[in-house]
Amino acid sequence: MAEGVVYELDYRPYEGPYRGRAYALLALAWDDVKRALGVKKRWPYKLMVGLLLLGELGLFFFYLLTSELVERVGPGPGAPATLLNPYSAFYEGAALISWLLSALIVPDLICNDRRYRAYPLYLARPIYPHDYVLAKGLAAVGTLTAFLLGPALLLFLGKALLAEDAWAYVTQHRRDLGALLGAGPALGLFYGSVALGIASLTGHRGYAAGAIVGVFLLSSLMGSLVLFATWERWALLLSVSEYAPRLKDALFGTLEPLQLFREVEITVRDGEPVTRELRRVVIEPYAPWVYALGTVGGAALGWAVAWLSFRRRAL
Amino acid sequence: MGFIVEASGLAKRYDGVPALEAVTLALPEGSVGLLGENGAGKTTLLKLLLGLLRPTSGQVRVLGFDVQRPKEARALRRRVGYMPEDDCLPADLSALDLLVRLAKLSGLPHEAAVQRAHDVLHLVGLGEERYRPIGGYSTGMKQRVKLAQALVHDPKLVLLDEPTSGLDPLGREEMLRLIADIHRKLGLSLVLSTHLLPDVERVCEFVVILRAGRVVAQGALKELLRDVPRGVRVRVGGPDRAQEAFVRALERAGLRVEPRAGGELLVRREGEDDDALCEAVLRAAAEAGVQLRRLERQTRTLEDLFLELHPPRPR
Numbered sequence: 001m002a003e004g005v006v007y008e009l010d011y012r013p014y015e016g017p018y019r020g021r022a023y024a025l026l027a028l029a030w031d032d033v034k035r036a037l038g039v040k041k042r043w044p045y046k047l048m049v050g051l052l053l054l055g056e057l058g059l060f061f062f063y064l065l066t067s068e069l070v071e072r073v074g075p076g077p078g079a080p081a082t083l084l085n086p087y088s089a090f091y092e093g094a095a096l097i098s099w100l101l102s103a104l105i106v107p108d109l110i111c112n113d114r115r116y117r118a119y120p121l122y123l124a125r126p127i128y129p130h131d132y133v134l135a136k137g138l139a140a141v142g143t144l145t146a147f148l149l150g151p152a153l154l155l156f157l158g159k160a161l162l163a164e165d166a167w168a169y170v171t172q173h174r175r176d177l178g179a180l181l182g183a184g185p186a187l188g189l190f191y192g193s194v195a196l197g198i199a200s201l202t203g204h205r206g207y208a209a210g211a212i213v214g215v216f217l218l219s220s221l222m223g224s225l226v227l228f229a230t231w232e233r234w235a236l237l238l239s240v241s242e243y244a245p246r247l248k249d250a251l252f253g254t255l256e257p258l259q260l261f262r263e264v265e266i267t268v269r270d271g272e273p274v275t276r277e278l279r280r281v282v283i284e285p286y287a288p289w290v291y292a293l294g295t296v297g298g299a300a301l302g303w304a305v306a307w308l309s310f311r312r313r314a315l
Numbered sequence: 316m317g318f319i320v321e322a323s324g325l326a327k328r329y330d331g332v333p334a335l336e337a338v339t340l341a342l343p344e345g346s347v348g349l350l351g352e353n354g355a356g357k358t359t360l361l362k363l364l365l366g367l368l369r370p371t372s373g374q375v376r377v378l379g380f381d382v383q384r385p386k387e388a389r390a391l392r393r394r395v396g397y398m399p400e401d402d403c404l405p406a407d408l409s410a411l412d413l414l415v416r417l418a419k420l421s422g423l424p425h426e427a428a429v430q431r432a433h434d435v436l437h438l439v440g441l442g443e444e445r446y447r448p449i450g451g452y453s454t455g456m457k458q459r460v461k462l463a464q465a466l467v468h469d470p471k472l473v474l475l476d477e478p479t480s481g482l483d484p485l486g487r488e489e490m491l492r493l494i495a496d497i498h499r500k501l502g503l504s505l506v507l508s509t510h511l512l513p514d515v516e517r518v519c520e521f522v523v524i525l526r527a528g529r530v531v532a533q534g535a536l537k538e539l540l541r542d543v544p545r546g547v548r549v550r551v552g553g554p555d556r557a558q559e560a561f562v563r564a565l566e567r568a569g570l571r572v573e574p575r576a577g578g579e580l581l582v583r584r585e586g587e588d589d590d591a592l593c594e595a596v597l598r599a600a601a602e603a604g605v606q607l608r609r610l611e612r613q614t615r616t617l618e619d620l621f622l623e624l625h626p627p628r629p630r
Contacts, residue, residue, distance in 0.1 A: 010437070011501060014431060016424065017424065020422065023422065031416050112405050112406075116404060116406060118404065121413075123367055124395070126390065126421060
């Protein structure tokens with residue numbers, strides 16, 4: 001026989017326990033993660049999140065199958081190291097998806113509270129003002145990291161299970177596993193933090209999403225244009241979106257020079273150009289610590305902007 | 316009786332502009348009205364009491380906590396509920412989801428947060444609407460949600476900033492009834508900040524009046540309104556000679572006559588009840604042949620006190 005409890009709705013004193021500050025922060029962050037993933041949101045939002053997740057899974061299957069094929073057939077001459085390492089290649093594609101995901105979910109986490117001036121509701125709780133920014137940042141970075149790391153670990157697991165000896169595969173590729181565990185959070189931290197800082201500057205989700213996409217896109221464009229104009233290595237540093245992916249390459253040991261072709265004029269006699277030919281230009285990458293500094297610095301800047309923006313509006 | 320708020324020499328300046336100056340308070344447990352015109356410093360005082368603002372000078376303790384110490388201010392906010400004046404509710408959350416989120420932020424475990432959210436929403440009269448997004452609520456419903464979120468974590472003291480703002484007469488009546496119940500039935504202390512005198516007269520036992528950032532009066536409402544000379548207020552019409560004859564007739568009858576603003580006279584005699592005074596005034600008016608334009612008992616309302624403390628500004 002089913003049992004039930006009759007509960008009378010009425011205000012009564014609360015005599016249960018009060019959890020601490022860590023619980024409060026994690027509760028707020030977890031609530032935001034659920035909303036970021038589409039819980040209790042409208043279907044267009046859920047659809048967009050679902051499509052991005054499908055894109056990640058598509059990448060997972062693609063690199064699982066192609067890496068198996070390449071290993072059986074053997075790589076061709078001059079094949080990029082980044083693409084030969086399926087985990088590095090996966091992250092290369094997944095970084096683009098996480099960039100788009102950050103433009104979708106981070107404005108949703110940040111902008112509404114600013115737009116509806118909801119800060120007093122949070123600040124009147126037993127938390128410190130900076131806890132609010134911390135919880136929002138945790139939700140943003142945590143969601144993106146989970147999106148990156150989850151399928152990547154699945155890929156590693158899949159490769160291990162497809163190998164003749166799974167344990168041997170794991171031990172032989174433990175460096176890749178370490179790099180995978182480091183690169184995922186680094187990418188999540190970078191994209192989540194930069195998006196956090198940009199989104200904190202406005203109460204409109206559309207503007208924030210556009211700004212996040214724009215900052216990464218325009219900096220990439222600017223970096224490429226300056227590089228082709230100057231052929232100087234420092235132009236690479238203008239592309240903000242490249243810091244974390246290049247750090248990822250360094251972790252996987254796939255950080256390679258950039259090989260470009262430049263048209264040059266060859267003068268034979270009397271200053272008159274006779275012929276033009278393409279010459280290979282090799283742009284050496286910077287040392288890994290430069291990209292690590294850029295990744296951490298970009299993340300720190302994002303958090304600082306988010307905190308200052310919040311403090312100015314809320315306090 | 317314990318004091319819920321003790322402040323000494325409290326001051327707050329924004330870029331040198333004083334919002335509060337030399338505020339010294341001792342607010343007892345119970346229902347306290349914080350009265351003042353717009354810009355008097357009421358909201359600034361409430362934020363100082365919550366520990367959300369740092370005073371420029373002075374000391375303040377709320378429920379025994381020193382709010383200038385961040386840790387104590389945080390501990391205080393577990394015991395204090397705050398209903399902000401502004402429209403600060405996120406439109407995309409339901410009332411239930413918002414209250415559960417804020418209850419967990421106050422440290423309640425999930426199950427207790429859900430249970431208390433339902434209880435408090437029932438208390439404020441939100442039924443099935445609690446499941447709908449707040450963006451579709453009327454002003455009255457939003458005010459109820461704001462009140463509910465101030466109560467969800469079982470505070471000992473509730474700070475209410477203009478709780479009847481924007482409500483129609485019926486909504487205002489219901490809100491005041493709820494607020495009165497909070498104190499009388501639930502036993503919570505409250506500070507009601509408003510510029511509406513009838514709200515304070517209806518709900519509060521103790522009153523603080525702010526003017527231009529300073530406390531100009533504080534005390535039990537009955538005490539503040541008690542210091543009133545008894546008598547009857549009279550205004551007569553007719554030629555000046557007839558009015559002078561009227562005053563002489565009153566004085567011959569042994570009554571004391573004091574001129575008041577607006578051409579009124581306060582007529583009184585020690586030990587005389589108001590009915591006998593009225594009869595004496597009527598006889599004197601008939602004797603002097605003046606028209607009696609106004610005859611009423613002398614009472615002092617909060618409005619009288621407020622106007623005395625806020626003399627009209629020179630044009």
